[in-house]
Every structure is written in C-alpha cells, then in structure tokens.
Amino acid sequence: MSTAQIRLFTLWRREANRFMKIKKQTIGAPMLETFLYISVFGAALGSRVGELHGIDYVVFVIPGLIMMAWSINAFSNNSSSILQQKFQGAIQDQLSSPASPLELLLAFSFGGFMRGLIVAALTFVASSFLVDLPVEHFLVLIPALFLVGFFFSLLGVLIGVRAEQFDDVAFAQTFVLQPLIFLGGVFYSASLLPEPFQTLTHFNPIYYMINLVRYGFLGYSEASVALSLFALTAATAALFAVNLRLFARGYRLRA
Amino acid sequence: MNHSALHIEDLVKRYATGVEALRGVSLDIAPGELFGLLGPNGAGKSTLIHCTAGLAQPTSGAIRVFGHDAIDDYAEARQAVGLAPQEPNLDWFLTVEETLDYHAGYFGMPKRERRERSKELLETFSLTEKADERTRTLSGGMKRRLILARAMMHRPRLLILDEPTAGVDVELRLELWHYVQRINQEGTTILLTTHYLEEAEQLCDRIAFIADGQIVGLGTSPELADSYGVATLEDAYLALVGRKELSRSHVEVSA
Numbered sequence: 254m255s256t257a258q259i260r261l262f263t264l265w266r267r268e269a270n271r272f273m274k275i276k277k278q279t280i281g282a283p284m285l286e287t288f289l290y291i292s293v294f295g296a297a298l299g300s301r302v303g304e305l306h307g308i309d310y311v312v313f314v315i316p317g318l319i320m321m322a323w324s325i326n327a328f329s330n331n332s333s334s335i336l337q338q339k340f341q342g343a344i345q346d347q348l349s350s351p352a353s354p355l356e357l358l359l360a361f362s363f364g365g366f367m368r369g370l371i372v373a374a375l376t377f378v379a380s381s382f383l384v385d386l387p388v389e390h391f392l393v394l395i396p397a398l399f400l401v402g403f404f405f406s407l408l409g410v411l412i413g414v415r416a417e418q419f420d421d422v423a424f425a426q427t428f429v430l431q432p433l434i435f436l437g438g439v440f441y442s443a444s445l446l447p448e449p450f451q452t453l454t455h456f457n458p459i460y461y462m463i464n465l466v467r468y469g470f471l472g473y474s475e476a477s478v479a480l481s482l483f484a485l486t487a488a489t490a491a492l493f494a495v496n497l498r499l500f501a502r503g504y505r506l507r508a
Numbered sequence: 509m510n511h512s513a514l515h516i517e518d519l520v521k522r523y524a525t526g527v528e529a530l531r532g533v534s535l536d537i538a539p540g541e542l543f544g545l546l547g548p549n550g551a552g553k554s555t556l557i558h559c560t561a562g563l564a565q566p567t568s569g570a571i572r573v574f575g576h577d578a579i580d581d582y583a584e585a586r587q588a589v590g591l592a593p594q595e596p597n598l599d600w601f602l603t604v605e606e607t608l609d610y611h612a613g614y615f616g617m618p619k620r621e622r623r624e625r626s627k628e629l630l631e632t633f634s635l636t637e638k639a640d641e642r643t644r645t646l647s648g649g650m651k652r653r654l655i656l657a658r659a660m661m662h663r664p665r666l667l668i669l670d671e672p673t674a675g676v677d678v679e680l681r682l683e684l685w686h687y688v689q690r691i692n693q694e695g696t697t698i699l700l701t702t703h704y705l706e707e708a709e710q711l712c713d714r715i716a717f718i719a720d721g722q723i724v725g726l727g728t729s730p731e732l733a734d735s736y737g738v739a740t741l742e743d744a745y746l747a748l749v750g751r752k753e754l755s756r757s758h759v760e761v762s763a
Contacts, residue, residue, distance in 0.1 A: 259616045349586060508565070
C-alpha cells in the first residue's frame, strides 16, 4: 500500500472501529427497530391492509425500511462521530496529519456508509427469511442504494462538521430527516393520499429515493426511475462538492 | 541548502471573533535545537503551535517546517511535525495501543513498522501493561505519557510540546524532562512551551518571550536576563509581564 492508501485506510478503520465497539447501539438497536416496524406495520396492520398495487403490504414496506435503515444509520453515525471527536479534541490527531481534505472527507463518509450497509444487508437477509422479497431490477437497486447511502453519509458529515452541540445533530435527525423519511412513503403509497398531500409529497426528495429502491426490489414505482436516479446522482455530487470545499477551507474544523 | 527546522515570518492570526492572537511573529528554530516559548496565558503560544501543526489557519505570513510551506506543502510540513497538545485530546474509543497505531497510520507508516514502533514507545513510556486498555481509563500522568508517545510515533523531526508538564507530579515532570533531553540529543528539534521558568532554563538552548501576540525577547536565559537588566530569567519574565514587585529578590527571608 502507498502512504496515501495507508492513511485513507487507517482513517476509515478508526470510523469502523468506533461503531463496532458500540455495536449494541449502532447495529443491534437499528436492527431491532426495523423489525419492530416490520412486525407492527407488516404483520399486524398488513393483514388488515392486504395488498397495495397488487403487492403484499409487508413486502411493499420492506424496501422502504431497508432504505430508511441505511440512510438514518449513515447519517447518525457520521454526524455523531465527527461531533464527538470535535468535543474531545481527538479529531486534531487526524487534522494535524498529512491527510488531504479529500482523504478526510472520504474516510468520515465511509464510516457511516459501512454501518448503514451492514444494517441494511442484515435487514435484507433476515427479511428474505420472513417473506418472499423479490429483486426485480438489480441494476437499478444497487446504484440506488449506494447513492442513497452515500448521500446520507455526506449529509451526516456536513451536519457533524457544522454542529456545535449534540442538540444540533438531534435536531437535524428528529425534526428534519425522520419526518421527511416517514412522509416520503415508506409505509404507504403516495398515490393513495388525498390532495394536497399527494402533491406535497412530490416536493419531498426522499419520496424519489424510496421509489427508486422500491422499484429495484418490486418493479413498482410512482415516479420516473431515470429522472429520480439522475436527480439523486446530481444531489449526491453537489453535496460531495460542498463538503469537499468546506474541508479544504477547514470550516469549523481548523480555527 | 540548510533549512531552519521552523521558520516563521510575520505571522498574523486573527480569529473570526476579531481577536488578533498573533500580530506579526517571526521566529527561526535551528535543526537540533531545544527551543522554549514562554509567555502569559493568552499570549499566543498555542495559536502559534496550532498554526504550525495545521490546526489553525494563518491570516497572513509564512510558516516553513524544514523548508516545507505549512499551507502550500502541508503534507510534507505536517509529516515533519509531532504535536503533544496541552489538553489531553485522546480518542475515548481507542485503546492505548490503537491510539499509537492509528496515529502512525494517519501518517502513512506501514503496519509492521507501526507495530515495532508502538511496542518500543509503550516500553519507553511504561505503558506496555496498559496497551489494551481504553484511553479514558488512564490516570492523568499516563494520559500525558501517551500523548507524548503518540506525538513521537511517526518519528517527527520537529516535536512540539505544549505545556507538557502542566499539572503533573514531581516524578513525572522529571521523567518527562529526561525523555525530552534524550529525544533532543538523538537529533529531534523541540519546541517547548511552558509556564515553569525553571523548566525552560534547565532544558532550552534558546528561549523566546511572547506577549500579546508578539515576540518581545529572544536569546539564551542569561541573554534575556541581561536584556532586561536583571539577574535571573524569572525576573526578566516578571519585567515582561510588568510585575517586577513579585521578584523573589524582594522577599525577606527571616531566620
């Protein structure tokens, strides 16, 4: 390995080490949460709801839950990790190293990305035992999930860097992210909503992410797949560019 | 061409709050020198160190570490610097050994070399038995030793020690002095800040007085005393801070 590769790998290893040392909280708790959703919305309510657009309700819900697990874990991992390190001052060890802004950004992003990937993959495997979960469009599903994961990893980094107290991170997650995800149609089909809620849902970017992932699994989407994929790629690229610029400037990292 | 270990030219640092912590500091530290930086709290010592290590961004002026510009050529400059900060900024999630291993990884050191180097430093700093303990379980003295070991992991040519003996007991202070002298004799250039004049006198080849963001005196201990027209470094310091009345020469010692 070159020195740059050793640097990047070690920076990422630190992030993975952190969440693996507290895996009851970082892997166990989100897994339990996802299965409580599946139990309540899938098994308990699902028997009443029956089918949505010809798909079993529990099967309809699971793709959204997988996406939600990846996104929330990616986000909360990175925002908390960065803020904690800023609080302890421990981040100075990375910041005073020769690591470039790009290396630092990638490593901090990949931490949450990996945690989200692990929770999402475990949810997928476990769900496959419980229900017959198809994968209709693998070539859409994989880029869609990776882009969603990377988008929320980058968003977590941005919020973590900006945050000055734990309240800032909690606010973003509880008052912005979670409502947008819940109202983006994880648990229902937006086409069944009355107006104006149906139209309002179309202004929620997460609605398109859920549709993409659902299309990858079930072959059903309410929004244009190509347009959603394009918009998600553009949004991720834009967020990456913003973060890279902030890292290069040392925004709230270097005095 | 022979470069200074640290060359600082007209360095100005103005924080976003408007506070001007450094107001045109110029300084040259020769390779192999043990250099002391003395000054009251808030004089700009830590800011100068942070600018050198990449933790703060200079407003204007130049910093070169062994000829490498700290901004344009930051990777090489930071590679040459080892920083033991004033506040123990250890990562709570890491063990003692991981702290050393990760640090060296951030500086691109290959695995085998990291393992050997951390073993050697754990021994030197009497931390071998604590290698697998998390850093937050360490006593204050052990944290100090670990911070110094961490700063030395990547074999920096310029070691910066920001008040390394603040708040430590007599034995550890003397132990640290021995380490510092030994490292220096082995060829490492050292920049030391301290509040203990006796420490600076005992250890340092040359000393700079910094006050209100400016270098106001520079030389060996006797030269500084001479320039203030007093007998000791302490009296020179008291003259600098405008508290001559505190001089021990005024203290009446009764039998």
